[in-house]
Amino acid sequence: MNPAIMIEDLNLWIKNRQILHNISLRAPAYKITVIIGPSGSGKSTLLRTINRLIELTEGVRYTGMIRVLGKDIMDWDVYELRRTAVYVAQTPNPFPHMTIYENVAIGPVLHDIVRDKADLDRIVRWALEKAMLWDEVKGRLDEKPGVLSGGQQQRLCIARALALKPQILLLDEPTANIDPENTHRIEEVLKRLRDEMTIVLVTHNHDQAMRLADYLVVIRDGHIESSVKPGD
Amino acid sequence: MKEDRLFFLALLPFGAIVVAVFIVFVSTLLYNSLPIFIHEGLMVYTSSTWRPVENNPEAEVYGLLAPMIGTLEVSFLAIIISLPPGLSLAIMIEEYLPTGLKSLMETIIEVMAGLPTVLYGMWASLFFADYLKSDLMIPLHEILWFIPIFGCMPESPYTVFTAGVILGIMIMPYMVGLILDGIRQIPKKIREACYSLGMTKYETVRILLRLMRPVIIASVLLSLGRAAGETIAVSLTIGNTYNIPECLFTPGYTISSLIADQFGNSGFYVYMASALYAGGLFLLLLGVITSSTGLYLMRRWKTSV
Ligand SMILES: Nc1ncnc2c1ncn2[C@@H]1O[C@H](COP(=O)(O)OP(=O)(O)O)[C@@H](O)[C@H]1O
Ligand SMILES: [Mg+2]
Numbered sequence: 001m002n003p004a005i006m007i008e009d010l011n012l013w014i015k016n017r018q019i020l021h022n023i024s025l026r027a028p029a030y031k032i033t034v035i036i037g038p039s040g041s042g043k044s045t046l047l048r049t050i051n052r053l054i055e056l057t058e059g060v061r062y063t064g065m066i067r068v069l070g071k072d073i074m075d076w077d078v079y080e081l082r083r084t085a086v087y088v089a090q091t092p093n094p095f096p097h098m099t100i101y102e103n104v105a106i107g108p109v110l111h112d113i114v115r116d117k118a119d120l121d122r123i124v125r126w127a128l129e130k131a132m133l134w135d136e137v138k139g140r141l142d143e144k145p146g147v148l149s150g151g152q153q154q155r156l157c158i159a160r161a162l163a164l165k166p167q168i169l170l171l172d173e174p175t176a177n178i179d180p181e182n183t184h185r186i187e188e189v190l191k192r193l194r195d196e197m198t199i200v201l202v203t204h205n206h207d208q209a210m211r212l213a214d215y216l217v218v219i220r221d222g223h224i225e226s227s228v229k230p231g232d
Numbered sequence: 233m234k235e236d237r238l239f240f241l242a243l244l245p246f247g248a249i250v251v252a253v254f255i256v257f258v259s260t261l262l263y264n265s266l267p268i269f270i271h272e273g274l275m276v277y278t279s280s281t282w283r284p285v286e287n288n289p290e291a292e293v294y295g296l297l298a299p300m301i302g303t304l305e306v307s308f309l310a311i312i313i314s315l316p317p318g319l320s321l322a323i324m325i326e327e328y329l330p331t332g333l334k335s336l337m338e339t340i341i342e343v344m345a346g347l348p349t350v351l352y353g354m355w356a357s358l359f360f361a362d363y364l365k366s367d368l369m370i371p372l373h374e375i376l377w378f379i380p381i382f383g384c385m386p387e388s389p390y391t392v393f394t395a396g397v398i399l400g401i402m403i404m405p406y407m408v409g410l411i412l413d414g415i416r417q418i419p420k421k422i423r424e425a426c427y428s429l430g431m432t433k434y435e436t437v438r439i440l441l442r443l444m445r446p447v448i449i450a451s452v453l454l455s456l457g458r459a460a461g462e463t464i465a466v467s468l469t470i471g472n473t474y475n476i477p478e479c480l481f482t483p484g485y486t487i488s489s490l491i492a493d494q495f496g497n498s499g500f501y502v503y504m505a506s507a508l509y510a511g512g513l514f515l516l517l518l519g520v521i522t523s524s525t526g527l528y529l530m531r532r533w534k535t536s537v
Contacts, residue, residue: 051428053424053427053428056423056424056427079430079431079432080430081430082427082428082429082430083429083430086428086429086430087428088428089421089424089425089428091421093419093421093422093424093425094425095422095425095439095443096422096443096536096537097442097443097445097536097537106429106439107429107430110429110431110435111430146536157425160429161428161429164429164430
């Protein structure tokens with residue numbers, strides 16, 4: 001099967017400082033690929049390059065080729081690319097002025113993938129269930145996300161991403177700064193999503209990598225150190 | 233810490249001075265308005281008769297209603313005129329301009345916000361008012377004559393409308409500065425959330441605008457307070473005439489231009505100065521309401537994002 005993401009010889013500079021060196025990797029479809037490495041090694045940068053979110057950073061320049069679902073990322077409509085391969089940030093970033101419901105609904109509403117209110121309700125519920133948050137919030141969908149704990153907010157952000165029905169989920173240390181209970185939940189969420197989409201997960205937690213990875217990529221100082229299939 | 237305490241005690245007098253000045257200021261206003269309240273009660277705020285009479289204090293009547301309405305009309309006009317371009321300008325500067333142009337625009341805005349207001353007044357009364365009359369006021373009257381506020385043919389270039397427009401031009405840079413401050417308080421991660429959901433710039437700006445609604449309201453209130461108190465630029469353009477301006481194309485007064493214009497005469501009468509103080513009280517109240525609400529909204533918003 002074709003890999004969902006294919007990166008070939010990626011070099012990336014921010015303000016003329018090279019951050020990524022000769023990165024090549026493949027993220028197979030319907031698998032969890034875990035990128036692990038110490039802080040500052042370029043994990044977030046790599047993840048954000050895949051859907052061109054990195055272009056928001058000033059002074060970025062890169063060479064090499066990235067294909068998402070077989071198509072060069074430069075040939076994608078950038079907005080469509082970001083909806084197909086959705087990035088979930090390390091610190092939860094729900095919209096503070098919108099309700100919990102609106103936070104999840106905003107993607108489908110903006111991108112016209114719903115027919116009517118009932119359809120939207122269904123998508124919101126589906127996404128919250130997938131993110132294992134539904135039971136905790138179903139009675140207070142019209143409250144602001146500020147009432148949720150950090151771990152719940154992170155799952156809300158995952159639900160918000162899922163509501164776009166993406167084919168690829170790019171997760172940047174989703175369990176950093178989050179308690180063990182919520183960490184466990186999020187890992188459970190990801191395991192269940194594996195059959196439905198391709199997941200790339202960045203972490204610096206070795207145990208977590210071992211629990212989740214179908215493929216494991218170790219990155220250090222912007223270089224890929226090794227690329228293995230755990231268990232081999 | 234002993235030094236900390238000493239340092240605090242050493243600074244205390246300066247804080248106390250500010251508070252003391254404020255208290256003296258407010259009590260002076262109150263004390264000096266007393267005679268007019270005793271003379272005519274709250275009529276001073278509800279009537280629109282202005283009748284100075286020499287050597288017969290009992291016949292003197294001063295009602296501030298007309299200039300109070302003038303103040304509100306001019307200020308609202310200023311907001312209506314400055315908000316749409318001000319908001320657009322702030323968005324353009326923050327979201328669309330490249331860094332170089334951005335700092336150029338910001339410098340221009342800061343200079344404009346800091347110019348002495350007498351310059352705006354002079355420019356308007358010597359130059360801009362005539363064009364305003366021939367190119368905007370007369371056409372507006374000809375097209376919208378059936379709306380009462382546009383219902384009269386402008387005779388002089390110095391009208392309530394002129395003052396409102398010039399105030400609008402004047403407070404716009406101030407408002408842009410406040411809105412820009414607000415936009416910059418929005419955490420980067422929120423903008424990033426928009427883009428990572430595949431939103432376009434336009435969609436992102438719409439989300440940010442909704443998020444910023446309290447800031448926009450606060451900026452409007454603070455600008456309103458500033459417009460209501462502005463004196464010299466209004467004095468030079470409003471035509472300084474005592475009437476209730478039902479039509480914007482007639483000359484009028486605001487409280488502050490009334491005070492500036494009449495203060496010199498007040499020595500000839502017994503109650504006029506006191507009436508002007510009562511006008512000052514109105515301005516103080518308006519200022520306290522607009523700035524405290526504005527600052528409150530601004531602060532609450534900053535802790536919520
Ligand atoms: N906006 C930026 N400007 C300058 N340098 C940056 C920027 N973002 C990241 N970097 C640098 O790139 C390197 C990798 O950062 P990052 O991808 O965030 O690492 P990680 O996610 O592995 O902690 C770091 O050395 C960091 O200083
Ligand atoms: Mg990171």
